[in-house]
Amino acid sequence: MRRAAFVLAAILAPLAGAEAQTRMAPASQAQVQLSFAPVVKVAAPAVVNVYGARVERTRRSAAMDEFFRRFFGDLPSTPAERVQRSLGSGVIVDASGLVVTNHHVIAEMTEVKVALPDNREIEAEIVLRDPRTDLAVLKLKPTPGLKALEFGDDDALEVGDIVLAIGNPFGVGRTVTQGIVSGLARTNVGVSDYGYFIQTDAAINPGNSGGALVDMQGRLVGINSAIFSKSGGSVGIGFAIPASMVKVVVDSARAGSRTVRRPYLGASLQAVNQELADGLGLERPTGALVASVHEKSPAEAAGLRRGDVILEVDGRQVDDPDGFGWRFALKGISGEVPVTVNRGGLRRTLSVRLQPAPEIPPRDQLTLRGRSPFSGATVLNASPAVAEEMQLDLQDGVVIADVEDGSLASRIGLQKGDVLLSLNGEKIASTRELDRMARAGAQVWRITISRGGQVMTTVVGG
Structure with missing residues (x-):
């Protein structure tokens, strides 16, 4: 009995020690002062406020003109002005004055200003609009002292990583919220054609749109874009556009393009469900099934066939057509990219040429x-x-x-x-x-x- 008690004590001793260790008081001043402030000091100077305005001139109706003539005589029918405004956030990504924000922040706006963290206001030109990703790029006039945010690697993010959201919610001023990555490759968010988002529980509210999602090195890993909320306020489910797509859009603006040109596959894809997976001999329902291949397309030239299931793009796994569209769009429009498919139970790797979709015939709008x-x-x-x-x-x-x-x-x-x-x-x-x-x-x-x-x-x- 004494020996059994001794063994039990020996087993419990390390557990008791572990419990005591988790309850220990901070051992140094540095541990007491653990803070995200150093990360904020790196990232916050590059986060700006974006103000958009659109002035519309409208004439009075005939009935209103008759009212004025009856009571005030013949007065000139001056057009009335109606001003629409928007408010959001943006991120300086190039010290030359390039700012990225959400397209919906500046959509339909004709005048845009950017307020820097030091309260300077600068007029901005909209140099690129990309509604398909809900991104836009602004260009500031030459301004000294601009701080740009370095791009991070969103592919290196894992669920559970700590992130900070920096923006200007409700117009109250710069605000920082902290959370974790709640999910990756989120689709069906509905704010862009490329449904592939980082989900976070860092509080994102109206006005945060276009702001920065940063990692613990103060690098940009996403642009805050949407919240899931019935009330309009944060409920712990926010979405950010990954930095890899932001970089594609910014690189297009740097090259002087007014639009983003993306590679064209030339095939129709559909999701793989369990029934299709069983019929195709797949271990699980994953990948993008090729439903049809267009004539004279890069897909046809590469040898892609109806019934192939696309599994990878350049070594990156593809779970569904949205995942393929995302990975393929990041590859640009020059060179070739390896695409791995399942064909009849065997894996094959095809080389797809990266080129923009041809505009034949011309659109003739x-x-x-x-x-x-x-x-x-x-x-x-x-x-x-x-x-x-x-x-x-x-x-x-x-x-x-x-x-x-x-x-x-x-x-x-x-x-x-x-x-x-x-x-x-x-x-x-x-x-x-x-x-x-x-x-x-x-x-x-x-x-x-x-x-x-x-x-x-x-x-x-x-």
């Missing part, structure tokens, strides 16, 4: 007018470039790029992204052909369109 059902619609010729830009399946026809509010096109239900295939049984080959057909008029308009992969026909009176 037109805004249609007149009394046809298409009046107020802006249309483009279908091409691989347009299909890629608008996230459509490649097909013939004419693509609707925009529909004016209140127009005839809007009233009959035409939408941005619709593909006009035929009119009164006649195939629509180009924007000029559609314009000719619309101007000719008709007593009845029989319109066939493709929307979301479904073909439908509607009849409208002339």
Whole structure:
């Protein structure tokens, strides 16, 4: 019995020691003063406030003009001004004056100013807009003393890593919040075409958009972009655009481009579910299944086939079509990239040429007018470039790029992204052909369109 007690004491002694160790008081002044302040001192000088404004001039209505004439005589009908404003954050990524922010912060804005941490306000030019990633790049006039933030490696992040979010929530001034990486490669967030986000529980609130997510070395690992909230405030679920995509957009701006050119695969992809995985002999449902390959595309030239399952891009695992789109978009538009596929149970590596989608035929943009059902619609010729830009399946026809509010096109239900295939049984080959057909008029308009992969026909009176 005494021996059993001795053994039990020997087993419990290390545990008691460990418990005592976790309860020990700080042994030095340095341990008492553990702080994120050194990280903030590195990163915060590069985080700025972004102010956008758009001045719209509107004329009084006829009824309002009649009111003024009746009570005040004939007064000049001066246009009224309505000012729309936005507020967000941004990050200086180049000491020459390049600032990256969210596209939604400056969307539709015509005047943009940046407030530095030392309270200097500087006018900014919008040099690149990229709605597909919800990013924009601003250029400040030459300004001394700008501090740029170094890019970090978001691929090195792991769930549980500590991160700081720095921005200007609610316009109250620079604010720092701390949290951890809650998830990686988050999709279905809905704020950009490239759904691949860093999730964090660091508090992100309105006004933080465009601010910095930094690691413990004070390096930029993401641009804060969205929150998941029903109330509009932080509930511990925030999303940031990874630094690797931010760098692609910034590099395009550095090169003088007004848009971001991305590589074109030329294939339609779909997710792999359990049923498909079983049929394809995969151990688990992962990868991006090639549903079709377009003619004369980089995919066809590389030997990609229908039924292949893409597993990796340049050695990086691909879990689904969103993951492929993300990895492929980061590769630029020169050279080649190795793509690993599963074909009939065997792994093969193909070399895909990196090139932008061709704009053949030219888009030949037109805004249609007149009394046809298409009046107020802006249309483009279908091409691989347009299909890629608008996230459509490649097909013939004419693509609707925009529909004016209140127009005839809007009233009959035409939408941005619709593909006009035929009119009164006649195939629509180009924007000029559609314009000719619309101007000719008709007593009845029989319109066939493709929307979301479904073909439908509607009849409208002339």
